Amino acid sequence: MATICKICAGQIEPPDQRDHCVACLGLVHAEAALDDSNCGHCADLPARVLRARRDVARGLFGVRPAAASVPLVGPPSPDGESIALPPRRPQRSPRSPVSFSEDCFRAPSDIGGFVSFGQEEEVDLMSISASEREDWAGSEADQLDSAGTPDLQEELMRVLSKAVQELELTWSPPEEPARSKLDSWYFRSTRKADSRASVPFFPDVHEQLVKTWSAPQSARVHSATQAIFSHVEGAEAHGYVRSPPVEETVAAHLCPAAAKTLGSDISLPSKPCRTTAHLANKAYASDGEAASALHAMAVLQVFQAKLLQTAEGGALSAEAVKDLHAATDFALMATKRAAQAVGKAMGFMVVLQRHLWLNLADLKDADRRVLLNAPVSPSGLFGDAVESIIERFAEAQKRAKAMSHVMPRRAFQQQTARSSPFHRNPAEF
DSSP states (O other), rough: OEEEEETTTOEEEEEEOOOOOHHOOOOHHHHHHHHOOHHHHHSSOOOHHHHHHHHHHHHHHHHHHHHTTTTEEEOOOOTTTEEEEEOOOOOSSSSOOOOOOOOOSSSOOGGTTOOSSSSOTTTTOOOOGHHHHHHHHSSHHHHHTTOOOOOHHHOOOOOOOOHHHHHHHHOOOOOOOOOTTTSSSSOOOOOOOOTTOOOOOOHHHHHHHHHTSSSSGOSSSSOOOTTGGGGOOOTTTOOOOSSSOOOOHHHHHHHHHGOSTTSSSSOSSSHHHHHHHHHHHHHHHHHHHHHHHHHHHHHHHHHHHHHHHHHTTSOOOHHHHHHHHHHHHHHHHHHHHHHHHHHHHHHHHHHHHHHHTTTTTTTOOHHHHHHHSSSSSTTTTSSTHHHHHHHHHHHHHHHHHHHHHHHHHOOOOOOOOOGGGGGOGGGGO
């Protein structure tokens, strides 16, 4: 049950058991709780709750996370010197700004026992009541887009810039948005981060991804090389190996000829439909291989994070350094395997699109196979295969026409029964 702050009379939601709210304790206390605090109450709170309290305190005091320790400086004095301003304390009101025309419309005072703004028993989160918020329109985190907070994206761009420089890649980082003179200067800026920022293009990943694009239809779904990264425990039970099969009752109802007897192989009635389903299953199985490789990558990367976390207090041991190197190498191998599986799935989807369009044409099976197995090109669905077939057909026509002039064929006339010597009129002898 929520308690009341002894200073501002604001509500303090559980699991916080202190006598003062976040605003009254101050920003320094909230930030110190994440590093190393001697406060017994903060030591019992989870890390998520401490981070939430710190973000709320920063929002209340109008301090950016990257500049929390920078003192606020006011306009220059008449002598030309800047004046340091005291920390900004929000003007909070213990009462809601909503007014009621009659007392009968006001919520009862014991409504807090029926409506909870805190956490559930199994959820490790903390919420701050509206009386401790400076604004009533919602937090800034709720107003940001799905790209994340600006601080997170700025940190990502910073790390990517260093990685691009170290790996000697080509990348055009996003431009900083131009600041308008109408933006806030003293309060925290409400500008959103640019969600259109792109990550660098890694040629080595692309090289692994397009390995099967030279002949997409002939690619094997399951490869024996590096199979350890694409076989996860319980993959078939979790639907990673093949797409879910159609129910026998549905197949028997929609296509009685597809399931004549129970237990027999269920297939679609026509050859084009069976080819479509076969290509879709191959693409699904390839995506399942990529998903299996993600399991190995996640395990290795979490292990890396654990090793680096233990290294914050001191130097890594020789065995830990060896484990870190091995985990990094295996994570890169799993990334390569995932890229190859994704490339196969993309190739199968291109073949599926080609098959759908070729169903509108009356082609021989040999010509159809040539077009289906043509190399994948981002410029067009069939790439250069169509132009190649047209050129070969035109060349064949030219050769046939030239041969008809150089070596004309003899015109053989079919002999009729009257022209046969065995059926001549006796008067002709």
